Amino acid sequence: MKMNFIPLALNLVLGLGSATTYAATADASATRAANTPELTYPVRAYFGDTHVHSGWSADAGLDGAILSPEDAFRFARGEEVKSNTGQMAKLKRPLDWIVITDHSDGMGTINEVFAGNPEMIADPFLQRMYEAMQGNDEEKSRAVLLEAIDRQSNGTLPKQIMNPKWMVSAWERTVKIADKYDDPGTFSALIGFEWTPNPEGGNNLHRNVIYRDGADLAAQELPLTSFQTMDPEKLWEWMEKYEAKTGGKLLAIPHNGNLSNGRMFEETTFNGGPLTKSYAESRQKWEPLFEVSQIKGQSESNPVLSPTDEFASWDLWDRGNLNGAAKKPDMLRTEYWREALKSGIRLEASLGANPFKYGANAATDTHTGLATGDESNFWGKFAGAEPSPKRWQPAMIGAAGSPGVMYSWEQAASGYTGVWATSNTRAALWDAMKRRETFATTGPRISVRFYGGFDFTAADTDDLVRAGYSKGVPMGGDLKAAPEGKAPAFLIAAMKDPDGANLDRVQVIKGWLGADGKTQEKIYDVKWSGERKPDADGKLPAVGNTVDLKTATYANSIGATELVTNWSDPDFDAKLNAVYYVRVLEIPTPRWTAYDAVRYNITMPENVTMIHQERAFTSPIWYTPN
Amino acid sequence: MNIRSLMREPLLHFLLIGMALFLLYGSVAPPADEATRITVTRSSIATLARQFESTWLRSPTPVELQGLIDGYVRDEILFREGVALGLLNDDSVIRRRVLQKLEVLIEEESNSDAASDEELSAYLNRNAAKFRVPPVLSFEQVLFDPANYGEKLEPALMESKAALNGGAQPESQGNPSMLPTRVEQLSLDLVARDFGEEFGKALEAASVGEWVGPIQSGFGVHLVRINERNLDYLPSLDESRKAVTREWENDQREAAMASNYARLRKDYEVVLEDESEGAATR
Numbered sequence: 040m041k042m043n044f045i046p047l048a049l050n051l052v053l054g055l056g057s058a059t060t061y062a063a064t065a066d067a068s069a070t071r072a073a074n075t076p077e078l079t080y081p082v083r084a085y086f087g088d089t090h091v092h093s094g095w096s097a098d099a100g101l102d103g104a105i106l107s108p109e110d111a112f113r114f115a116r117g118e119e120v121k122s123n124t125g126q127m128a129k130l131k132r133p134l135d136w137i138v139i140t141d142h143s144d145g146m147g148t149i150n151e152v153f154a155g156n157p158e159m160i161a162d163p164f165l166q167r168m169y170e171a172m173q174g175n176d177e178e179k180s181r182a183v184l185l186e187a188i189d190r191q192s193n194g195t196l197p198k199q200i201m202n203p204k205w206m207v208s209a210w211e212r213t214v215k216i217a218d219k220y221d222d223p224g225t226f227s228a229l230i231g232f233e234w235t236p237n238p239e240g241g242n243n244l245h246r247n248v249i250y251r252d253g254a255d256l257a258a259q260e261l262p263l264t265s266f267q268t269m270d271p272e273k274l275w276e277w278m279e280k281y282e283a284k285t286g287g288k289l290l291a292i293p294h295n296g297n298l299s300n301g302r303m304f305e306e307t308t309f310n311g312g313p314l315t316k317s318y319a320e321s322r323q324k325w326e327p328l329f330e331v332s333q334i335k336g337q338s339e340s341n342p343v344l345s346p347t348d349e350f351a352s353w354d355l356w357d358r359g360n361l362n363g364a365a366k367k368p369d370m371l372r373t374e375y376w377r378e379a380l381k382s383g384i385r386l387e388a389s390l391g392a393n394p395f396k397y398g399a400n401a402a403t404d405t406h407t408g409l410a411t412g413d414e415s416n417f418w419g420k421f422a423g424a425e426p427s428p429k430r431w432q433p434a435m436i437g438a439a440g441s442p443g444v445m446y447s448w449e450q451a452a453s454g455y456t457g458v459w460a461t462s463n464t465r466a467a468l469w470d471a472m473k474r475r476e477t478f479a480t481t482g483p484r485i486s487v488r489f490y491g492g493f494d495f496t497a498a499d500t501d502d503l504v505r506a507g508y509s510k511g512v513p514m515g516g517d518l519k520a521a522p523e524g525k526a527p528a529f530l531i532a533a534m535k536d537p538d539g540a541n542l543d544r545v546q547v548i549k550g551w552l553g554a555d556g557k558t559q560e561k562i563y564d565v566k567w568s569g570e571r572k573p574d575a576d577g578k579l580p581a582v583g584n585t586v587d588l589k590t591a592t593y594a595n596s597i598g599a600t601e602l603v604t605n606w607s608d609p610d611f612d613a614k615l616n617a618v619y620y621v622r623v624l625e626i627p628t629p630r631w632t633a634y635d636a637v638r639y640n641i642t643m644p645e646n647v648t649m650i651h652q653e654r655a656f657t658s659p660i661w662y663t664p665n
Numbered sequence: 666m667n668i669r670s671l672m673r674e675p676l677l678h679f680l681l682i683g684m685a686l687f688l689l690y691g692s693v694a695p696p697a698d699e700a701t702r703i704t705v706t707r708s709s710i711a712t713l714a715r716q717f718e719s720t721w722l723r724s725p726t727p728v729e730l731q732g733l734i735d736g737y738v739r740d741e742i743l744f745r746e747g748v749a750l751g752l753l754n755d756d757s758v759i760r761r762r763v764l765q766k767l768e769v770l771i772e773e774e775s776n777s778d779a780a781s782d783e784e785l786s787a788y789l790n791r792n793a794a795k796f797r798v799p800p801v802l803s804f805e806q807v808l809f810d811p812a813n814y815g816e817k818l819e820p821a822l823m824e825s826k827a828a829l830n831g832g833a834q835p836e837s838q839g840n841p842s843m844l845p846t847r848v849e850q851l852s853l854d855l856v857a858r859d860f861g862e863e864f865g866k867a868l869e870a871a872s873v874g875e876w877v878g879p880i881q882s883g884f885g886v887h888l889v890r891i892n893e894r895n896l897d898y899l900p901s902l903d904e905s906r907k908a909v910t911r912e913w914e915n916d917q918r919e920a921a922m923a924s925n926y927a928r929l930r931k932d933y934e935v936v937l938e939d940e941s942e943g944a945a946t947r
Contacts, residue, residue: 082845083859105764109915132858219911240715365722441721488843503843532843537861537883600810600884601843 090402106408123422143262236269241362294330301370359443398475398658401454412482475515541598568599
C-alpha cells in the first residue's frame with residue numbers, strides 16, 4: 040500500500056474530475072502559499088486549537104492571566120514567551136493554526152453598554168448611552184457623544200469605562216492582531232470569540248464562533264454577548280445577520296456538554312418548546328462540529344451510557360456543572376456526543392432533519408494564552424495552574440468535598456484538532472471544518488483517515504486516499520441508501536504521532552436506530568498491533584504497559600506505528616439509519632501528573648491518575664437510507 | 666505673653682479640655698472608619714445562600730448561613746489586614762496583573778509610526794536568522810519497520826540499498842506504509858513535522874543524489890534519496906514584508922516599554938544592599 044501523495048494529488052488535479060469538490064480556496068498572498076500547488080484533496084492534517092483564551096478574557100484576567108492575544112499567537116507559532124507566572128514557555132512543536140476565542144462577555148466597554156450589561160447601565164450616563172444606541176434618535180446620540188467627549192476631558196467618565204479591564208477597542212484590536220499573525224501557507228491565525236451562556240448558574244451552553252474572514256469583515260460587527268441572549272437559536276440568527284451584512288462566513292462549536300447538567304443536547308428548544316425541522320436544520324447548518332475533549336474533561340462518552348465500552352472511562356468531569364452544582368443521573372443522557380449522535384438519528388426520523396449532526400474536534404480551552412496539549416509540557420487551565428509543585432492539589436470547580444467538586448489533578452492535558460485541509464489557510468481550514476473533515480485528539484498528532492463507500496475492494500488499502508476520495512466519502516460525509524445486497528465498507532488508516540507513542544488499536548463505534556425506534560451502539564476492534572487474538576467473548580487483550588513512573592517515560596517496544604484496514608459492517612441492515620466513527624488508542628503513556636511527580640520529586644495520593652491511553656476520534660459518517 | 670500668663674488664659678483651658686474629651690471619646694467610641702467597617706449587604710447574603718444552594722442542592726440552614734457570613738467577614742478582614750501588611754507586593758500573580766494594566770495603558774499611548782522600507786530592510790538584514798526561508802526538498806524514501814526484521818534488519822537494509830542504487834523502484838522495497846514514497850518540494854520544517862524531528866535533522870545534512878541510510882524516524886528506519894535540496898535563503902523585503910513588519914512592530918512595542926521604563930526609573934533611587942560593604946547606592 041504505497042502512497043505517493045504529491046504526484047497523486049497532481050494527477051487528480053489534471054485527471055479526475057470527481058475530486059474537484061475538494062478544490063482549495065487558498066489565499067495565495069504569501070509566497071509559500073503561492074508556491075504550494077493547489078490540491079484537489081487534502082494530503083496533510085493540519086493541527087491546531089479551536090479554543091484559546093488570553094488574559095483579555097475577563098475570567099482569565101481575574102485569575103491573573105496577563106498574556107495578550109499577541110503572546111498567544113507567538114506561542115502557538117513556536118516562539119518562546121514569558122508565562123503568566125513569569126516562567127519561560129515554549130511548544131516542542133509549533134501548531135499549524137490557532138483560533139483565539141476570548142469571551143465576548145466583558146470584552147470591551149462599548150459592546151457591554153450596547154448589550155445592556157447591568158454593571159454598565161447602573162450608571163445613569165451609560166444608561167443614556169445604552170438608550171441612544173438602541174434607538175434611532177440622531178439628536179439624542181449626538182448629545183450623548185458630546186457629553187462623552189466632555190466627560191472624557193474632565194475626567195468624569197463613569198468608573199466602569201475608565202477601568203482598563205474594559206479595553207475600549209478590544210474587538211478591533213483582537214481582529215487586527217489575528218491578521219498580523221496570519222501567514223497563509225505557514226501559520227493560520229483564525230478570528231473567533233466565545234459566546235458564554237450559563238443558564239441556571241453554570242449550565243454550560245458555551246459556543247466558540249469561528250470566522251472564515253479577516254479583520255476587514257470581522258470588525259464590522261461586535262461579537263454577540265450572553266447579556267443579549269442565552270438562546271442558541273438567537274446566536275444562529277446573529278450569525279445569519281453577520282453573513283448577510285458582511286458577506287463573510289461563520290461557524291459555531293459547542294463545548295463541555297459534560298458540564299451542562301443535561302442541557303447541551305436536550306430535546307427541546309432553549310425555552311422548553313418542541314424541536315422542529317427548522318430548528319434541526321439551523322443547528323446542523325451553523326454548528327458542524329462539537330468539541331469532544333478539552334482540559335475540563337471529555338464530552339465524548341460516559342461509562343453510565345456505554346456500560347459495555349471498556350474505554351469509556353477517561354478524563355471524566357461528570358459530577359456537576361461549571362459552577363460545581365451537582366449532577367443528577369438522568370442528566371447524563373443529553374450531555375455526551377456519542378449519545379447525541381444516536382439521538383440525532385432518532386430525532387431525524389420524526390423531525391425530518393438531524394439536530395445533532397456533529398463532527399469531532401478537540402481544543403484546550405486554556406485561559407493562559409498557552410495552547411499546550413502535551414502531557415510533558417502542560418501549562419494548565421488557569422494562570423494559577425501553571426507548573427508548580429502544588430498545582431495538582433486545589434479544587435478547580437466547586438468546593439473541596441462537595442458533590443460537584445473537580446480537583447486540579449483531574450485537568451486533562453488535551454487536546455488538538457486535526458483538519459484535513461487542502462492548504463494551511465484560514466479559508467481552507469474553515470471549509471474543512473464546515474464539511475466536518477476533522478478529527479479530535481487528546482494532544483498527540485495522530486493522523487486518521489476514514490472513508491465510507493459501497494464500492495471499495497480489498498486492494499483499495501494499497502491506494503487508500505485516492506480510492507477513498509474517488510469511490511467514497513471522507514469523515515463528516517453521508518452515505519445514502521445501499522445498493523441492493525451491499526453493505527458499506529470503510530477504509531481506515533491511523534498513523535502514530537511522528538514524535539510520539541505507538542498505537543494500540545483502531546475501533547469503529549457504530550450507533551443505529553433499531554426497528555423498535557430505540558437507539559443502540561456497538562464497538563468493533565477493527566485493527567490492532569501485534570499478534571493478539573480476541574478471547575471467546577470477542578474481547579481483545581490489552582496491549583501491555585511500558586510506562587516507568589520513576590522516570591515518567593515509556594517505550595515504543597509495543598504497539599504499531601500505523602494501522603490500516605478495510606472494514607465492512609458485519610451487522611449491517613440496509614433499512615436502519617446508522618452513524619459510524621473511528622476511535623484510535625495509543626499505547627499507555629505517562630499522564631501530566633506523572634511528569635510533574637518526577638519533575639518536582641513529589642508523591643501524589645493513589646487516587647491521582649498517572650497513566651492513560653491517549654486517543655483520537657474522527658468525525659462520523661452517517662448512513663441515511665431515506 | 667509669657668508662659669505664666671498663657672497658663673491663665675481661659676481660651677487655652679477650653680482647648681485643653683476639648684482635646685482631653687476628644688482623646689477620651691476616641692478610646693471608648695466604636696470605630697467609624699471605612700477601613701474598619703464591614704457591611705454585609707442583603708444582596709451579598711443572598712449570593713452566599715445561592716452559591717451554597719447550587720453546590721449542595723438545598724438551602725442553607727440558619728446555622729450554616731451564619732457560618733457562610735462569618736466566613737465572608739473573616740475573608741474580608743484577613744484580606745484587608747494582608748493588604749495593610751503589604752502582602753499584595755509579595756504576590757507575583759497580583760503584581761503581574763497590575764503591571765499588565767499599566768503596560769496596556771503605556772502601549773495605548775505609544776503609537777509608533779509605520780516603518781520606512783529602509784528601516785525594514787535594515788531590520789531584515791540585522792535579524793537574518795529569524796527570516797531565512799528553510800531549505801525545500803524533493804526526495805524518495807523506503808521505510809523498514811524494525812519489528813518486521815529483528816536481527817535481519819542490517820542485511821535487509823544493505824541488500825535493499827544495493828538494489829535501489831541498481832535502479833530498483835522504491836515501491837518494491839521495504840514495508841508498505843501510509844507515508845509518501847516520493848515527496849516533492851517540501852519545506853524542511855514540514856518534513857520534520859511529517860516524519861519526526863530526527864528525520865528532518867538528518868535530511869538537512871544528508872548527501873544529495875544517492876540512496877543513503879539507515880535514517881531513523883518515528884516510524885522506523887529509512888533509506889532515502891534526496892533528488893533536490895534548495896538552499897535556505899534570506900528573502901527580499903517584498904517577499905517577507907508582512908513577517909518583517911510584524912517583528913519590527915513587536916520590537917518597537919518592546920522598545921517603547923523599555924524607554925518608558927527608563928524614564929520612570931530616573932525618578933527612583935535604588936539601594937542595593939551588599940553583604941560585604943553594607944549599603945551601596947546607585
